[in-house]
Each structure stands twice: as C-alpha cells, then as structure tokens.
Amino acid sequence: MSYSTFNRKKFDSLQEPMFFGENVNVARYDQQKHPIFEKLIEKQLSFFWRPEEVDLSNDRKDFLKLEDHEQHIFLSNLKYQTLLDSVQGRSPNVALLPIVSLPELETWIETWSFSETIHSRSYTHIIRNIVNDPTKVFDDIVVNDEIAKRAISVSKYYDDLIELVSLYNTLGLGVHHVPERGEVVVSMKTLKKALYLTVASVNVLEAIRFYVSFACSFAFAERTLMEGNAKIIKLIARDEALHLNGTQHMLNLMMSGRDDPEMAEIAQECQQDVINIFVEAAQQEREWAQYLFKDGSMIGLNAQILGQYVEYITNIRMQAIGLEPQFATKNNPIPWINAWLVSDNVQVAPQEAEISSYLVGQIDNDLDGADFDDFDL
Amino acid sequence: MTTLISNTEHQDQTVHRVLLGKKQILVTEDEPLLPQLERAGVLAEYQCREGYCSACMIKLLWGKVSYPVEPMAWVHSGYMLSCCAIVKSDIEISML
DSSP states (O other), X not given: OOOXXXXXXXOOGGGSOSXXXXXXXXXXXXXXXXXXXXXXXXXXXXXXXXXXGSOOHXXXXXXXXXXXXXXXXXXXXXXXXXXXXXXXXXXXXXXXXXXXXXXXHHHHHHHHHHHHHHHHHHHHHHHHXXXXXXXXXXXXXXXXXXXXXXXXXXXXXXXXXXXXXXXXXXXXXXXXXXXXXXXXXXXXXXXXXXXXXXXXXXXXXXXXXHHHHHHHHHHHHHTTOSHHHHHHHHHHHHHHHHHHHHHHHHHHHHHHTSSOHHXXXXXHHTHHXXXXXXXXXXXXXXXXXXXXXXXXOBTTBOXXXXXXXXXXXXXXXXXXXXXXXXXXXXXXXXXXXXXXXXXXXXXXXXXXXXXXXXXXXXXXXXXOGGGXXXXXO | OOEEEOOSXXXXXXXXXXXXXXXXXXXXXXXXXXXXHXXXXXXXXXXXXXXXXXXXXXXXXXXXXXXXXXXXXXXXXXXXXXXXXXXXSOEEEEOO
C-alpha cells in the first residue's frame, strides 16, 4: 500500500491504532484517541524559545580560559549533542510520519521534531560564539571515530524501520528480493517489531544519552563556567523531558495492548531486545565517559561518577516503561543536577516567553467602561 | 496513624505518616509530597515538578494518594509521582 498525503477513505480516526492503520486525512484536534499527544503539543508550543535569547559573550571568555582537557570535554560533549539532535531533528518525521494513523500523534511527531531543530540551531549559536572556526567542530562530527560509533547506534533502528516501510509502501507485504540485501520479509509483524524497537531506541536516546550530555554541560556551570551554555541546555532539557514523556507513552500504550492488541504481543516478544537496547546504550555511554575524560577529569565530574549516573538514569528510565532495573547504582551520584534540570526556574520574568506557566494570548476581552470606574487620573 | 491536628492559625490539618525504609515523615494534604520530603531532608529526584517528566516517580507500596490535576506522565500501578500527588492516607514508599 502506498502512502497518501490525503487519504480519501471515510473512516473514524478514533478507532485507528497509533501506527499502521489508515493514513491520516483530516488534521483535526477537537477529538483525540489518545489525548496525551494533544497535551504534549500544547505544552511544547508553550515552551517555544530561541537560542539567540541567551547571551554567550561570557562563555567565549570562559572557554578560552579552560584547560586543554576541559576544552576537549566541552567540545566533544557539544559535538555529541549536535549529532543527537541532527538525528532527532529529522528522523521522527522521516520514519514515523508515513506510518502514523492518528492526527494528534502525527502533529506531535512534527512538533517534537521541530523543537529538535531549535536545539540544533542552539549548538550552532554556541559553537559560533566560542570558537573562531565552527567548521572544524562540525566536520569532526562525521570523521571522529568515537562520535561515529554513537551515530551508528542512534540511527540503526530508525534506518531499519525506514527501509522496511519504504519496501512496504512500494512493494507491499511479502518477501522481496533487495539488491545487496537478499530476501527481506515485509510482514505486519516485522514492520511492527521494527517500529517498537525504534521507539525504544529513541526513548534511550532522549531519556538516557541526552541526560549524560546534560550532566557534562551543567558540571561546567556548577563551577560558574559556560553559564550561557548551561542556560540553553536547561531549555533543551525542559523540551527533552516532554519528548521522553512522548516515547514513554507510545511504549506503554503499545505494551498495554490498549492501542493495538497485536502490538502488545510484539512488545512481549521483544522485551529482552528492549532490555538489551538499554543495557548496550548504558555501556556505550560509559565508554563515551572514558573518552571524554581521557586527558583528565574536572572538579565535580569524572568518568567513574558519570558512569554511575549512566547506570542510575538507565534504571529510572527502564522502570518508567515497566522494565526491571539492570544496574546496582541506586542513588544519584550527582544530585546537584536536579537544580539545573528543574524547569520552573528557567526564567523568572513572566514577560519572557520561556517561563512554562506563561501563556500567550491570555487577555481578558470581556471588559466594559465600568471596569475602569475606580481608576482616578 | 492519620491524625487531625488543631492549629490556631490555620484550619484543622489532617496529618499522615509516610514510611520510607526506617524513616517516618509526617505530611499534610496542603501540598504535594515532594516539597514535604525535601523539608524532611530526603534526597528525592525531580525535574519538571509539574507531572510530565516522571523523574520524581517513586514506589507506592501501600496507601492512598490523589492528583488534583491528572499528571501528563504515565503512572504505572504501584508507583506515584511525588511532585504532584497529595497524600490521602498513611502510606509507605520506596525510592526506585
């Protein structure tokens, strides 16, 4: 079945599953099968911010004063963040939009991915402000072996799903001979399995990998260094907390069978695969910590502490989707991170758009002359 | 044991016991559990403090809590979000 940008069939979208049902036709949001995705859209829109709002002039001075190994930690972390958001700024759209079947989920995917492009723009803003030649930093993302390893693991499941869905859309279900790949089985089961593993892998990317990078960014700010950068990362962290809510809901809805009973069977069958995705990612993040701190650690953070944080956050994220924690670390080794992650103090001035409680357009139009009766000039 | 405490300045306050390991903390229904845990010196996780990030999720072993506003995070049975749950009876919790 090929994808249609406006499905001409008449059907009740409230009866469709999240994925692999009818292609969405009318973008309507007055009713939702899963209201959570509408809430996520509203929340994400209320969070809108732009990196240029944050002044980075002091960060440049701070960066020049950092020791060489600290510059390595800061720049490598920034390169990793750039990689992650390069993937996230496009992949939910490319992989999930052709197979989504609910209007609210379709728009959540677009809103989610768009916010990742703001994050990518932030890294450009930061890099442009702290180094003379941004190209050197950006080019290294593609050629650096340590970053390349991460690129493979964060894009693998997306790429598998995209390949399978494109075969499904052009050739339909069946066993297809693909040059250089041999026989590829395209069945609803293989498609749904690829989808389930992709969502799990994205959850790991946003709920674990990003948080490891946040820890590094905030460790500088704990020493009152690179504080403009930390302010931007705080805004990014607020968005990522929403995004991980989205993938946790998708996974939990799939597992519960409330959305698509066949998906619950697949979730059951794939449980060990998902556990492996989490455990392997944690191992990769620990190896990344070794690379970051290879030339020396910094006050408050080293490879061992960051490794413990990886284990700790992995346990928490596994429990959020009903999986048993796999690591012994029970306590947060860097409790100071919470004060940086907390969203409420992102901005205290209510006229600024990035305070989460500030709502645009909340003006009371129901006024008449009598409301000004007690005004004296 | 849940008790009613008369306070001259405020109205009557219902106080519940929160058991956490060997610790016992007294809490009221005036605000969510998280700030009360923090005042009692308990190191508790948090991020958004408004129910969407699930960072403050802890195990609710027994007892009753309620959410004045339904949180956006998925709450599995046997778990609770400390940032936005009001304790409604004596409860026992454990950190993840």
